[in-house]
Amino acid sequence: MTFPDRIERSVKLTSPPERVWAALTTSEGLSSWLGEGATIDLRPGGAARLTVRSGLTVDMRVERVEEPSVFGFTWRLPDLADDDPRRTYVEFTLEAAGSGTRLRVVETGFAQLPDGFRHKIYESHVEGWTSKLDALAGHCATA
Numbered sequence: 001m002t003f004p005d006r007i008e009r010s011v012k013l014t015s016p017p018e019r020v021w022a023a024l025t026t027s028e029g030l031s032s033w034l035g036e037g038a039t040i041d042l043r044p045g046g047a048a049r050l051t052v053r054s055g056l057t058v059d060m061r062v063e064r065v066e067e068p069s070v071f072g073f074t075w076r077l078p079d080l081a082d083d084d085p086r087r088t089y090v091e092f093t094l095e096a097a098g099s100g101t102r103l104r105v106v107e108t109g110f111a112q113l114p115d116g117f118r119h120k121i122y123e124s125h126v127e128g129w130t131s132k133l134d135a136l137a138g139h140c141a142t143a
Helices: 017-025 027-033 118-142
Strands: 006-013 037-040 047-051 057-066 070-076 087-097 100-108
Touching (some): 006 118, 017 027, 017 087, 017 100, 017 118, 027 118, 057 087
Antiparallel strands (some): 006 100, 037 047, 087 100
């Protein structure tokens, strides 16, 4: 059996694409649903950093910016050594859907991870995207 390399989720949000885009691509927006604090240089190659509730900081790199429809980044997995070059890639695709937005998120790159914790990381991210997309929907509805 081949190990899955991707997580894909699609949700319909009641907020317009411009509100969802801001939640995905600004420090304030990311801080409100993905972590406790974030910084982002919104350009391909730009650095981003996310601090989560536990105090853990995750380094990110902006890979793709096609406003207002596609945003992608790579991030360092905290379970790997700081100098380990492996990252997973996360891409958000936004599409207007009536007065709301159809949002698709795809994270890839799990198959490259070490056997010892590949399954743990994958399952953690499966659960994480479920809760984080709920948080994103809540943020966008009240922003």
